[in-house]
Amino acid sequence: MGIIATSRLKSPWIMHFDNSSCNGCDIEVLACLTPLYDVERFGIVNMGNPKHADVLVVTGPVNRRTARVLKNLYEQIPGPKMVIAVGTCGTSGGVFHNCYNVLGGVDKVIPVDVYVPGCAARPEAIIDGVVLALQKLAKLQGVAL
């Protein structure tokens, strides 16, 4: 396999986007970067720029204002790309299902590869979700993880 495909799997760059979440899951995504969970040991790096990212981690339900932003970000990420919806409200709208400004889960706007449930999703679950996404990516590229 090529060097690019390997590095994409061994050191995926992640971009985190917060829709209109309650913050719980965002803080847990951030907590993944800190010493106790430390995702950097898997080569995972958090990025602010969509053009550098391989994996898009989305928290929170899509609302009418962020839908456009989310779609735009997704389109800017170069393929092959993975989308992870984190938290119950990111996967389905969850507790916000009857709020007027909420459209629902992330999959209402962009295709989602991995769903991480939990309200808030635990850091372990989020890391697990990223690993699952990488396995999927490996299969897609036809290489071993």
Add this chain to the structure above:
Amino acid sequence: MAPRTITPFGPQHPVLPEPIQLKLELEDERVVGVVPAIGYGHRGIEKACELNEYPKNIYLCERICGICSAIHGMTYCDVVEKLWPLEIPPRASYLRTIWAEMARTHSHLLWLGLLADAFGFESMFMQYWRIREKVLDILEITTGHRVTQSVSIVGGVRRDIDDDQKKHCIEVLKDVRKEAEALNNVLVNDYTVKARTVGKGVLSYDQAIALGLCGPHLRASGVKEDCRTQGYWAYGDLSYEPIVATGGDSFSRAAVRVGELYQAIDLQLEAFGKLPEGELAAKPKGNPPANEAVSRVEQPRGEVFYYAKGNGTRNLERLRVRTPTYANIPSLLVMLPGCELADVPIIVLSIDPCISCTER
């Protein structure tokens, strides 16, 4: 005169995990005007609270904000209890107080970490968050969840803290205090920190009141005002004195939060010592009656204001939530003009913005 440019700050910005946009009007490096654009996090929770039955709103209110989640739930219960009014058992009051202070401890550690990160002190950020995990651990042990604790119900609390847990919590809290002291000493004495914060974003006593600030932001300008002095829950029994600073700048805000971090730990230890035995919850009779109530509770970021109006049905007629950041954001309109572009992130961070709260 130098030409003016408009630079957007956000909605995605490294110091803010959440989306907010500030349109900064710049003259070279100096900010001359600012217009905040919010609304990225608006969901419509107040309306949904009218549509849901009142016991279900607890879960919704807890998800107004994931950092002060426990306190949101408690305040919602508090305001609904006031509609009857319904007295909660003393043990429940103490437990609420303990969990509220635990939430404050982890929230202030979180903020101190973000502040360190904003200076580029990345290792310090990591250290603060490492300590914070210990607080989250005891939260998880006592409530069942790290972030969304969901312990309050209308009439009291849902879970108890037993003696083993109590002993463990006390040990951990003492440990956290010791570790935090070491870090805070660096933060408040370091000269680079001072260079970046002292005299930045100054608000005088009168300005602070005119702007309607709340929480540490208000107290850093010398106003001795804290909702906990109302003595709700167990605060009336505990020895408690608001922490104030007089500088009114970003450094004073950090100093107030550092003080409150220790104070929160002391309050928990004191409350654990005095924890009375007894029931966990009182049972509400029937639906909330046609009445109005207001509840003001001190969150880590300042005063949260709940207004509820019942009408005798299972649904509330109106619930209004004003979160601390909602009160603190307009102060950016005054603090930012005149500062340098490089200082914007620190000044914005100094109000401890929590956007999902603000927009609900």
Add this chain to the structure above:
Amino acid sequence: MIDKLKEISKDQLLAEVKKYADAKARFVTGSANDLGDKLEITYFFNASPGMDLSALRFSVGKDEEVPSMTGIYLTAVLIENEMKELFGLKVKDLAIDFGGHMMLAQDSPVLPMLKTEEQLAAGKKGGN
């Protein structure tokens, strides 16, 4: 029950608010409620320093204009914009006008906080 609630008319609003400003009170927040044919607006103030809450309340017809208090308390800018957007309160002379898109996006529901017929009916029945 809210202690220290004062019922006023909308024409007295600015004069009353001015009194609070002169006494160096802190503006806390406002709240609107849909009464069916009218909007009921309540503003809360706190006598600082301390924890002494008082309130002003008035009701207006849905097409009546209300003066803005942002000239006195700049911080009211968020709540007045919000009431304008979510309840359709017509606020005059706002210091910063977000043009109805502070909270809501282009395709959000219009005036979402107004009550539906069923909600109003249920409220009346329960209240008696």
